Amino acid sequence: MQFKVIIGQERVKQQLVQTVKENRISHAQLFLSPAGSGAVPLAIAYAQYINCLNKGENDSCGECSSCRKYERLIHPDLHFSYPFFASASVKTAVDVLEEWRGMVMQDPYFDMDIWRSKLDAANKQANINIAECHDIIKKLSYKAFEAETKVLIMWLPEYLDKAGNALLKLIEEPPANTLFILIAQSQDQILTTILSRTQIVKIPKLSSEEVTGYLLNASGLSEHQAIDYSFLADGNLIEAKALAADTQSDSSGTFTAWLRMGFSNKVPDLIEFTDEAAKWGRENQKNFLKYGVNYLRECCLILSGAEELVKLPPLTFETAKKLSTHVLTLPMAEAIIGELEKAHYHIERNANPKILFLDVSLQLVKIIKFKTLPAGTQYIYN
Known part of the structure; x- marks a missing residue:
């Protein structure tokens, strides 16, 4: 070699x-x-x-x-x-x-x-x-x-x-x-x-650029997909390859759309999303939830005034900045991360994905739309 x-x-x-x-x-x-x-x-x-x-x-x-x-x-x-x-x-x-x-x-x-x-x-x-x-x-x-x-x-x-x-x-x-x-x-x-x-x-x-370059050359992905998977893999080429081989497309677009549904309290759309997510397969569901956790952690950096530390690609960064400015607060983002991590844990243990994603979707509505945080979380108004 x-x-x-x-x-x-x-x-x-x-x-x-x-x-x-x-x-x-x-x-x-x-x-x-x-x-x-x-x-x-x-x-x-x-x-x-x-x-x-x-x-x-x-x-x-x-x-x-x-x-x-x-x-x-x-x-x-x-x-x-x-x-x-x-x-x-x-x-x-x-x-x-x-x-x-x-x-x-x-x-x-x-x-x-x-x-x-x-x-x-x-x-x-x-x-x-x-x-x-x-x-x-x-x-x-x-x-x-x-x-x-x-x-x-x-x-x-x-x-x-x-x-x-x-x-x-x-x-x-x-x-x-x-x-x-x-x-x-x-x-x-x-x-x-x-x-x-x-x-x-x-x-x-590995740097995000190195992983992205590899995915573009070896996997035939679009540039947007390669950047998203590189962000999610966080320098781990093994994970990047697994994502490229078995994941649903446009993680960032799907996840931010899901957040907007929760903010707008569009329950019929959330139910439709739940039906679709239930068909992805367990690994894709886990990858989606993990992407959401990583994405919201980057939003926490934006909300904390540490934009220079954010690793999101430019277009995704702009979307995250808008969400952080107009929708999210730090306690809300932390609460949603907690819900996504719990959902990831239960998906690994073969929870019913339809019930699980519907439950998480309703939690999004409570947290984002009605500002109802889990017990023990202090809400800070902007």
């Missing part, structure tokens, strides 16, 4: 390339990144660049024998470790290596839910167990077969638990020419003993 195929992260790419050029590669690195930001492809591209036989100025050649093996994830000196679901037939990560390779080669942007779907998870808990730790120690004790540097990429070391202490000596004093790359999402969940032995490389979430 080459840096050039990875979306965004130009600063991180340059930083990684410079460590190779200046021969200051830390033997244990922790790539700390939010989900969907591209940490896994970055780690693979970094390892490929390190072992490339004909390095370019900013990327591996993609053609030498080492690169060709890296592209298929079959290089004998490239090792992976990751959470798995132990069973009688699955004792270490190697036992599901083919499933791992297939998933990464199909799409290197994935999360634990996607990985779980590739395996026979049943009701078991995923972890990186002591047997896997011992297997890592064994693999890395051998000499490199072909490459100058052996590389172990561990995805989600948060799943190590106390078993990870078995790796401490290996991480602190590894064999010569050995590189550990740990890819984590939550620094607080990593064993402090491991954390203290690694150099942290912070990988930011």
Whole structure:
């Protein structure tokens, strides 16, 4: 995998390339990144660049024998470790290596839910167990077969638990020419003993522009849809892809129209909206409600006088500003957010969507039209 195929992260790419050029590669690195930001492809591209036989100025050649093996994830000196679901037939990560390779080669942007779907998870808990730790120690004790540097990429070391202490000596004093790359999402969940032995490389979430550009090029969406989905995904490319594949169109237009129905107390229109929303399917309903929560949080920033922090695209921002000026107040927006979050919770638990959306619609009327807020909420007049 080459840096050039990875979306965004130009600063991180340059930083990684410079460590190779200046021969200051830390033997244990922790790539700390939010989900969907591209940490896994970055780690693979970094390892490929390190072992490339004909390095370019900013990327591996993609053609030498080492690169060709890296592209298929079959290089004998490239090792992976990751959470798995132990069973009688699955004792270490190697036992599901083919499933791992297939998933990464199909799409290197994935999360634990996607990985779980590739395996026979049943009701078991995923972890990186002591047997896997011992297997890592064994693999890395051998000499490199072909490459100058052996590389172990561990995805989600948060799943190590106390078993990870078995790796401490290996991480602190590894064999010569050995590189550990740990890819984590939550620094607080990593064993402090491991954390203290690694150099942290912070990988930011993707920008809205980068996600929008990807959606426009890869998904055939309109610019308006791509901008909306990018806003909703908030830098998570995994979520952006899911939205592009399975969501109803024009989230912003539909949501603001719904708010206006509540403000105008158009009950027949609200009932018609409820009937339509009930047909969307659970994932689309969840995405719509999540969009509403994010949209109203941006409105709260406008109402609080922090317009410079708003991330809405220009046209949607103008609509949000009008709603905030003429319809909403801060307590009202907060109350509606509370109703939408409750609705999202119940949709996840298979609530009847027709009843649920009608109930939320009537709550909108109470909050926006009649200014009746939930108990405990203080209403502040403009």
